[in-house]
Amino acid sequence: MCENEKKLVKVKIDGRDFTVPEGLYISQAAESVGVDIPVFCGFDKLKPWAGCRICLVEVGLPRTIEKDGERVTVVSKLPKLQAACATQVCEGMEIWTDTELVDANRKRVLEFLLINHPLECPECDKGGECLLQDIAYKYGLAESRMKEPKRVLPDADVNEFIRLNYKRCIHCKRCVRFHSEVAGDHLLEFARRGSETLVLPKADDGVKSKFSGNEVEFCPVGALSDKLYRFKAREWDLGYTPSVSLADATGTNIMLHHRQGRIKRVWSRENPEVDWGWLSDKDRFVYEALYSPNRIKKPLIRQKDGKFKEVAWGEAIRYVVDNLKFYIGRDGKESITGIAGGNLTNEVFAVFRRLLTNHIGTGRYHFGQFIPGISLNPGDFLTAIMFDSTSWEKVTHSDVILAWGVDLLEEAPVLALKIERDMENGGPMLITANSHRTSGERFANIKYHYPYRKQADALRIMINGAAKPADAPEEIKPMIEYLRGADTVAVLIGNEMLSAPNATELIDLMLKLCHNLRVKLGEDGDAAERDQGLTPDITFNPIFRDGNAVGALLFGHLMAVGVAHEKDEAEGAKPGLVRLFQDILAGKSNFCYVIGSDYARNFPDAKLTRNAFEKCEFVVVQDQFITETAKYANVILPALTAQEDEGTVFSGEKRLQRLHKPDVSFPQADSDFNILRKVLVEMGASLRTASVGEYFNHFAQGLQVISHIDYGAIPEDGILLEFGEVMEDGQSPDPGSFITVDAPSKLEEAAGKDDGLMVLIPKLYMFNGENHSMNAEHFAQAVGKAFCEISPTDAERLGIKPGSVVELASRAGGIEVEVRVSADVPPGHVLISDSLPGIRLADILTLGEHTVVNLLPVTGSKAGGSSSGAD
Amino acid sequence: MAEETKIVMLDMDVEGISSLSVYEKHGGYAALKKVLGEMTPDEVTAEVKKSGLRGKGGAGFPAGVKWGFIPKDKGEKYLCVNADESEPGTFKDQAILEKMPHRMLEGAIIAGYAFGATHIFIYIRGEFWKEINIVQRVVDEAYEAGYLGKGILGSDYSVECTVHPGAGAYICGEETSLLESLEGRRAEPKMKPPFPAIEGLYDKPTIINNVETLATVPAIIERGADWHLSLGTEKSPGIKMFSVSGHVNKPGVYEIELGVNQLDFIETICGGVKGGRLKATIPGGSSVPVMPAANCDCPLSFEGLQDAGSMLGSAGFMVFNEHTDMVKVIEVISRFYAHESCGKCTVCREGTHWINMIINRILRGEGAMDDLVTLQDAADGMEMKSFCPLGDAAAWPVQSFLKHFRHEFIDYIEGRKKLVPKYEPVGAIGHHKLVKPAY
Numbered sequence A: 001m002c003e004n005e006k007k008l009v010k011v012k013i014d015g016r017d018f019t020v021p022e023g024l025y026i027s028q029a030a031e032s033v034g035v036d037i038p039v040f041c042g043f044d045k046l047k048p049w050a051g052c053r054i055c056l057v058e059v060g061l062p063r064t065i066e067k068d069g070e071r072v073t074v075v076s077k078l079p080k081l082q083a084a085c086a087t088q089v090c091e092g093m094e095i096w097t098d099t100e101l102v103d104a105n106r107k108r109v110l111e112f113l114l115i116n117h118p119l120e121c122p123e124c125d126k127g128g129e130c131l132l133q134d135i136a137y138k139y140g141l142a143e144s145r146m147k148e149p150k151r152v153l154p155d156a157d158v159n160e161f162i163r164l165n166y167k168r169c170i171h172c173k174r175c176v177r178f179h180s181e182v183a184g185d186h187l188l189e190f191a192r193r194g195s196e197t198l199v200l201p202k203a204d205d206g207v208k209s210k211f212s213g214n215e216v217e218f219c220p221v222g223a224l225s226d227k228l229y230r231f232k233a234r235e236w237d238l239g240y241t242p243s244v245s246l247a248d249a250t251g252t253n254i255m256l257h258h259r260q261g262r263i264k265r266v267w268s269r270e271n272p273e274v275d276w277g278w279l280s281d282k283d284r285f286v287y288e289a290l291y292s293p294n295r296i297k298k299p300l301i302r303q304k305d306g307k308f309k310e311v312a313w314g315e316a317i318r319y320v321v322d323n324l325k326f327y328i329g330r331d332g333k334e335s336i337t338g339i340a341g342g343n344l345t346n347e348v349f350a351v352f353r354r355l356l357t358n359h360i361g362t363g364r365y366h367f368g369q370f371i372p373g374i375s376l377n378p379g380d381f382l383t384a385i386m387f388d389s390t391s392w393e394k395v396t397h398s399d400v401i402l403a404w405g406v407d408l409l410e411e412a413p414v415l416a417l418k419i420e421r422d423m424e425n426g427g428p429m430l431i432t433a434n435s436h437r438t439s440g441e442r443f444a445n446i447k448y449h450y451p452y453r454k455q456a457d458a459l460r461i462m463i464n465g466a467a468k469p470a471d472a473p474e475e476i477k478p479m480i481e482y483l484r485g486a487d488t489v490a491v492l493i494g495n496e497m498l499s500a501p502n503a504t505e506l507i508d509l510m511l512k513l514c515h516n517l518r519v520k521l522g523e524d525g526d527a528a529e530r531d532q533g534l535t536p537d538i539t540f541n542p543i544f545r546d547g548n549a550v551g552a553l554l555f556g557h558l559m560a561v562g563v564a565h566e567k568d569e570a571e572g573a574k575p576g577l578v579r580l581f582q583d584i585l586a587g588k589s590n591f592c593y594v595i596g597s598d599y600a601r602n603f604p605d606a607k608l609t610r611n612a613f614e615k616c617e618f619v620v621v622q623d624q625f626i627t628e629t630a631k632y633a634n635v636i637l638p639a640l641t642a643q644e645d646e647g648t649v650f651s652g653e654k655r656l657q658r659l660h661k662p663d664v665s666f667p668q669a670d671s672d673f674n675i676l677r678k679v680l681v682e683m684g685a686s687l688r689t690a691s692v693g694e695y696f697n698h699f700a701q702g703l704q705v706i707s708h709i710d711y712g713a714i715p716e717d718g719i720l721l722e723f724g725e726v727m728e729d730g731q732s733p734d735p736g737s738f739i740t741v742d743a744p745s746k747l748e749e750a751a752g753k754d755d756g757l758m759v760l761i762p763k764l765y766m767f768n769g770e771n772h773s774m775n776a777e778h779f780a781q782a783v784g785k786a787f788c789e790i791s792p793t794d795a796e797r798l799g800i801k802p803g804s805v806v807e808l809a810s811r812a813g814g815i816e817v818e819v820r821v822s823a824d825v826p827p828g829h830v831l832i833s834d835s836l837p838g839i840r841l842a843d844i845l846t847l848g849e850h851t852v853v854n855l856l857p858v859t860g861s862k863a864g865g866s867s868s869g870a871d
Numbered sequence B: 001m002a003e004e005t006k007i008v009m010l011d012m013d014v015e016g017i018s019s020l021s022v023y024e025k026h027g028g029y030a031a032l033k034k035v036l037g038e039m040t041p042d043e044v045t046a047e048v049k050k051s052g053l054r055g056k057g058g059a060g061f062p063a064g065v066k067w068g069f070i071p072k073d074k075g076e077k078y079l080c081v082n083a084d085e086s087e088p089g090t091f092k093d094q095a096i097l098e099k100m101p102h103r104m105l106e107g108a109i110i111a112g113y114a115f116g117a118t119h120i121f122i123y124i125r126g127e128f129w130k131e132i133n134i135v136q137r138v139v140d141e142a143y144e145a146g147y148l149g150k151g152i153l154g155s156d157y158s159v160e161c162t163v164h165p166g167a168g169a170y171i172c173g174e175e176t177s178l179l180e181s182l183e184g185r186r187a188e189p190k191m192k193p194p195f196p197a198i199e200g201l202y203d204k205p206t207i208i209n210n211v212e213t214l215a216t217v218p219a220i221i222e223r224g225a226d227w228h229l230s231l232g233t234e235k236s237p238g239i240k241m242f243s244v245s246g247h248v249n250k251p252g253v254y255e256i257e258l259g260v261n262q263l264d265f266i267e268t269i270c271g272g273v274k275g276g277r278l279k280a281t282i283p284g285g286s287s288v289p290v291m292p293a294a295n296c297d298c299p300l301s302f303e304g305l306q307d308a309g310s311m312l313g314s315a316g317f318m319v320f321n322e323h324t325d326m327v328k329v330i331e332v333i334s335r336f337y338a339h340e341s342c343g344k345c346t347v348c349r350e351g352t353h354w355i356n357m358i359i360n361r362i363l364r365g366e367g368a369m370d371d372l373v374t375l376q377d378a379a380d381g382m383e384m385k386s387f388c389p390l391g392d393a394a395a396w397p398v399q400s401f402l403k404h405f406r407h408e409f410i411d412y413i414e415g416r417k418k419l420v421p422k423y424e425p426v427g428a429i430g431h432h433k434l435v436k437p438a439y
């Protein structure tokens, strides 16, 4: 909202005149002019509730009366004290915050709150950052008049992350209100009444929240505490370092709280344009993986007997470079392969690419998320990301959001909350389109469901419908109407499109749909005459799964397209991941350098990757854990995570954000950046830049959109990149005319119900079994057991009981998992996490086509399942 | 000499009056027919407004004025009949629900017609299982006879009706909590504005009226606003049902003109004080200040009681003779509020509980003089500062008992009196005993 759009009103506080924006609550207005009003339950991010009563002030309202024949305005005090947190200021209002009445009330409320409060500040985590302490210090009575026994209840667990100390709760209800108003999951409720009122966790009833950690921050006292942090540190001993969460592509801003070289907790660092101060439990709690006993502490070299031996860094680097030189010499520089995940900083991507392309001279590399087929034709997709993607702010201020193939609440939880909040404030309409019912569609205006394997046809029907709304089939008419009626549409796509076997086709179709929406409809239903400047604004943001997916694309593809074209002309474009692995298998590449990725575990053709790594003569893995890929490594280099290092990342809105280096370390682990530089030095490269910052400034010069940015000057809230600005004439291009495609008139799922085969829908969940998730002890508990879900119809048809274990058998292999039954899943389908805890889903995935499975009951197997694939 | 004036209670003793046929035989639903046949909705509202009918649920807000707050546009609007009667000493709504339910329903339909209600919800205290069954039967009868449903009696007014059992808490009777409870949530007072008349049940314009308020409406329609104005006093026009309990010879429910002298009422209608001389009354339900006998010579009206230091409230009229132990009385009252505080606001949640604990300690003979200061401070800390009037209702009795019967507290503190409890009071609170919640 624009500040200057707000009307200003004149108010008087404690006899002084102020001008403040209309509609502010008295407490906010007072704060903005530096007048102190204590609050407990009042919390800007929740609706006012006015329960704690600490903030009561005297209020006078203006009234016009006749006096001696003249109309005069007098201010008359309201008979009752008013809640400053819940009363909005208005013109002429007078407020008294320091009268005897106000003071007496504050003292009394504090006394009421303290009569049952334990005297345990020294052992309470909140000590030093407790609102009750602060306010009691200012206004409280020194002596307790309470002669009765205090209220005592044993602590309770809220969930895997949070412990609730009942004795300390002051019943401000912030936590309960948060879970109903913001998170929408009702993890906590008030139960009982009167002085027995208590905050009741609902986790035992199966309620799961993705946002529970936030309550530890905003609980004004130490009632809700972070189990990972309990008794670990004191607020005043902590160091604070601003950083960015890489748990998903939202770019959520975080503050690392550290002490004695370790991260102690992760708190929010409010960026109103990004996260509004909320974190997901993944943002907050996966850091625990850093201190997992499984973390690699020293460089490891595989011995002849197959066992790893700890070595010093110098030896490890020399070993890597000697072999690198050997394979370059034997197989040629083009034979070297480099693979990097999507949670690394731009500087790491840049230096890795420099190593591969400049110093080695190979075009065989892949950074970031595997998007099937995209390497064959990345051009349109990359162009769309660069020029058509937009900021989250703009997404939430669009007329319509079309969230296609994405479950926002799972894939970008904090962004989902931001969207929902803006929807509530009269913001965008939300259309969701998925193969199954998702959690993220809870507030959607239209929830559209397509048969999983018919996603492409569903898009084709949409493309034609956007061009000729009159001919659109009934079931998509409402969507087309919304989309056509909007001046701004934000298209978001996610995992169900990006990781589909036919991802490239789907993306291409979605871009066609965007195109058609940009073409204005004429009165005759055809494309309208070009109307300067009035093109509907259609933006396009993929919701990637990784924290720096955009950076990975930028350094892995965009700048490589030209190079690769020359190099690989005969065989098409730059080789994609599948080709990289196939070539290794074919003996064309015998040296593979892997940073922060685990394709032996999660590539949708696990046989291919595992055989390739097996075949590859020399594999370097740079990671935090002995991943499945690392099991094939000749050298394992212990790396710090991006969180422990500094650098820059691009979030899904192309926001360039900076991670600052916290004062933490891990035995001998080094940053990816340093390790790569050591390799470069060992190879004899002369390096002109020493630090990450210098390196950023160096490569930024070569990249037009960031060439003006200085590393040291990147603001805490980041910089939104505007690729549009560098376009020559600054005009939006003429969208031209409609595209039409061959589309079926109806969507029919040809799921093999007859032959008993079911279609597998791999899904990206926030609570998933990725390496980092599973090494973070508490987060792993929250992830729980591996399971899949089928519809009640199928459960009945197949005679499968919820909770029983089945084998999912595809032509690629079989795994055993527990079955749950859910009406969210369409009949004929099996919904399953694409990153199961403890089980390799990749064993049953079929590359290039949708996976179909047979459900075979498993007798005598214990629940929880196990992988039956070769291990 | 005071006498009863039976308006709502007219024919209450007639055998079978709770059935539709008998009620109709005694003139039932004539007012509704008159309204549907002869009056526009605005005329009905205007008539009730003119009559000066004040709400009988406790706050005394003019009913017609309240109906006038409802926006005029079309769309869903609701009437909630507040039949949650839980105020200690008050049992007049229960009498209507049991014996004269059709009169309440007729009044509700007329009110609904006046402001365009599309649905009537009758929210009946959960413990009134017998009355819930009766009212459900009555609603079924009314549907069958065409008094409810589509096109009532051939007119173009339609309204549906649902009977809803209450959720078992005193706070459910507070209007915004009642709406929360109806929507299936925990009863807890909500912020106003938005006022229910603008954004109430399911965010639709909603009127909440007490059972007795609505049961008075048919008579006003039949006999006219002027007739109603001719009864009672200027500021308290009309009649009021009193639930009489305590040390009187004839406890029960009595309907009288407002303004009758209190002592006269006790003497002539309630059959006089039983077992001794009058010590005190609580004239308006447990929430209002206690009146020592010396102050009782006053009119029973909103303004009369206010001037004498108490309130009409819900007219739950309790009489105490000279042998009553007032500290025990306030213990029971304060226990009720500690038990029924919804827990939302600090002052009431903690204050009610603390007060009850202190009073109990005084009763056990462990009190000290400074406890009286603490009691006073705690009560003052609640009054006018709580989120909803329950906090006031819990404070006023404590303040007034301390004011008028302080010496009885001191008797306990100084050891002249000591309570030897025979048993744990029902609903006794003491958190130290609480173990893991039983949920």
Ligand SMILES: Cc1cc2nc3c(=O)[nH]c(=O)nc-3n(C[C@H](O)[C@H](O)[C@H](O)COP(=O)(O)O)c2cc1C
Pocket: B054, B055, B056, B057, B058, B059, B060, B061, B063, B082, B083, B084, B085, B086, B087, B170, B171, B172, B173, B174, B175, B176, B208, B209, B210, B211, B213, B214, B388, B389, B390
């Ligand atoms: C704590 C509390 C309890 C209440 N209980 C009742 C009740 O049981 N019945 C009732 O009619 N009104 C009760 N009220 C009053 C209602 O809030 C509301 O004012 C009334 O139902 C309006 O109806 P009337 O205008 O017809 O009196 C209560 C108010 C408070 C603050």
Ligand code: SF4
Pocket: A168, A169, A170, A171, A172, A173, A174, A175, A176, A199, A215, A218, A219, A220, A221, A223, A224
């Ligand atoms: S647990 Fe904390 S946030 Fe929740 S009600 Fe208690 S004090 Fe407030």
Ligand code: SF4
Pocket: B171, B189, B340, B341, B342, B343, B344, B345, B346, B348, B349, B386, B387, B388, B389, B390, B391, B392
């Ligand atoms: S005064 Fe406060 S705690 Fe008491 S019932 Fe009202 S809102 Fe609840």
Ligand code: FES
Pocket: A038, A039, A040, A041, A042, A049, A050, A051, A052, A053, A054, A055, A056, A083, A084, A085, A086
């Ligand atoms: S901060 Fe205003 S009532 Fe709690």
